[in-house]
Amino acid sequence: MAREHTKNILESYDDMLSKERDASKYRNKGKRNTSVKTVYGEVEYERRVYQTRLADGTKAHVYLLDRYMGVEKIGLISTNLAEKIANSVAELPYRASAEILSSSTGQVISAGGVWNVTQELGVRISSEEELDVKKMKAFTMYEGWDAEKEKEGRSTLVEKVVFAGMDGSRGFPKRGKL
Structure with missing residues (x-):
């Protein structure tokens, strides 16, 4: 019953998107059959595929339903089921996980x-981490110089503090006062 209800909801959204x-x-190129494995079984449904032109002028085929719903599925596996798989393999071997999930x-x-x-x-987690690392900024500050080493003619900084975060450069001085 849950699978049938999910199918009806997905196809209703697809109809709405087609009209709007x-x-x-x-350009509507017709309906295509697809399915997704969920925690309550496999849901088979139809969705429309559309032809469009990209910014560079090339043709592309898109599913507006997927875009609208923010569907993130891995192959034919729903996000919810993928999460259950990830949790399972953290504790069990692949074969045991497959048996339990099946x-x-x-x-x-x-x-x-x-x-x-x-x-x-x-792969998805790695790409998200790469984006986060590109946003990360680092800030290093020192309290002063080592007076004893300064007398020896060597300049050495002391009380090194390093901050890393996603803040802009203006946010770091505020963190230094924590």
């Missing part, structure tokens, strides 16, 4: 499928 789309920008969801999930989902999640 900019027809000059998105019995609890009523669908066949192989050890290889569990491995594939885990690899895809790893």
Whole structure:
């Protein structure tokens, strides 16, 4: 019943998007069958594919339903099921995870499928971390100089403090006062 309800909701949203789309920008190329494995079983539904032109003028095919819903699925696996897979493999081997997930969801999930989902999640996490690292800024400050080493003719800084974060440069002095 939950699968049928989910199918109806998805197809209703697809109908709504078809009516509201900019027809000059998105040309309806018909419906395509698809499915997604969820924690309550596999949901089969139809969604429309649209042809559009990218900024460089090339043709592209898009599913407005996926864009609208922010659907993030890995292959035919829902985000919720992918999360359950990730939690399971943190504690168990792939084969044991596959057996437990198959019995609890009523669908066949192989050890290889569990491995594939885990690899895809790893790739996504790595790319998100790379973006965060690009945003990160570092700030180093020192209290002063070592007076004894200064007498020896060597300049050495003391009381080094390093801050790292996502703040702009104006936010760092405030953190230094914590």
